[in-house]
Amino acid sequence: MSDFILEATDLSRSFGGFMAVRNVNLKIARGSIHALIGPNGAGKTTMFNLLTKFITPSSGTITFNGRNITHLKPEEIANLGIVRSFQISAVFPHLTALENVRIALQKRLDVSYQFWRSRKILSTLDGEALGRLDQVGLKRFAHVPAVELPYGRKRALEIATTLGLEPELMLLDEPTQGMGSEDVGQVADLIKRVSVGRTIIMVEHNLGVVSKLADAITVLSRGEVLAEGTYEQVSKNPAVMEAYMGIKAEEVA
Numbered sequence: 409m410s411d412f413i414l415e416a417t418d419l420s421r422s423f424g425g426f427m428a429v430r431n432v433n434l435k436i437a438r439g440s441i442h443a444l445i446g447p448n449g450a451g452k453t454t455m456f457n458l459l460t461k462f463i464t465p466s467s468g469t470i471t472f473n474g475r476n477i478t479h480l481k482p483e484e485i486a487n488l489g490i491v492r493s494f495q496i497s498a499v500f501p502h503l504t505a506l507e508n509v510r511i512a513l514q515k516r517l518d519v520s521y522q523f524w525r526s527r528k529i530l531s532t533l534d535g536e537a538l539g540r541l542d543q544v545g546l547k548r549f550a551h552v553p554a555v556e557l558p559y560g561r562k563r564a565l566e567i568a569t570t571l572g573l574e575p576e577l578m579l580l581d582e583p584t585q586g587m588g589s590e591d592v593g594q595v596a597d598l599i600k601r602v603s604v605g606r607t608i609i610m611v612e613h614n615l616g617v618v619s620k621l622a623d624a625i626t627v628l629s630r631g632e633v634l635a636e637g638t639y640e641q642v643s644k645n646p647a648v649m650e651a652y653m654g655i656k657a658e659e660v661a
């Protein structure tokens with residue numbers, strides 16, 4: 409099996425003639441945490457939506473474990489093991505943390521709709537759901553409605569529901585967005601923990617988190633790959649400083 413779990417080749421997407429992503433080549437190493445960064449409007453979200461099949465590419469291909477997934481639907485790639493962690497709003501606010509994780513498990517186990525209200529089936533899932541909550545440090549919040557959880561814990565819950573689907577590749581969309589520094593640290597630690605045995609691609613604006621977590625970074629700018637490498641490498645790249653941080657190389661001295 410290739411060392412690369414996911415590969416995008418010459419991927420492009422235009423919106424009414426505007427190229428939001430242009431000829432992007434991306435190789436994601438198996439078992440790595442790979443960050444997509446770049447200034448506003450760089451094409452990160454579009455790239456994310458392309459990889460998770462929320463939008464179709466104008467041209468190019470995407471392979472996952474060597475299989476061409478360019479034309480598959482989001483639910484089809486989820487079955488292959490690619491799961492996107494949704495924004496917090498995707499957590500059912502008035503269900504408890506446990507119930508939210510259980511629903512994710514039901515999806516994975518394909519427990520069909522008519523069994524939804526079967527107490528017996530639901531309770532057999534509780535053991536595993538509690539285990540998932542424990543993994544993200546939420547066991548003691550199992551019976552708290554999601555809406556009552558503090559912000560950082562909601563994000564942990566979202567990750568627990570994603571883990572319930574046992575993804576081989578997990579895509580995290582700005583996991584620390586809008587958080588205070590304490591929550592940021594906790595969520596970063598959590599991502600590191602849950603990355604064991606799987607691959608993670610994340611869009612993340614917080615460069616502290618990126619430097620701490622990412623094994624590899626792709627910097628996008630104006631829809632194209634500007635630089636790639638470790639944090640050490642890309643943070644010293646003059647083109648990155650100019651495009652990403654708005655600093656011209658000659659100003660850095």
Ligand SMILES: Nc1ncnc2c1ncn2[C@@H]1O[C@H](COP(=O)(O)OP(=O)(O)OP(=O)(O)O)[C@@H](O)[C@H]1O
Pocket residue numbers: 423426427428446447448449450451452453454455
């Ligand atoms: N559905 C769409 N229709 C038209 N233009 C779009 C659409 N989606 C994205 N774009 C444009 O494509 C470009 C890239 O947007 P994208 O959201 O991918 O950037 P981003 O790097 O995620 O930015 P941010 O950090 O601000 O979220 C932007 O100029 C945006 O206006």
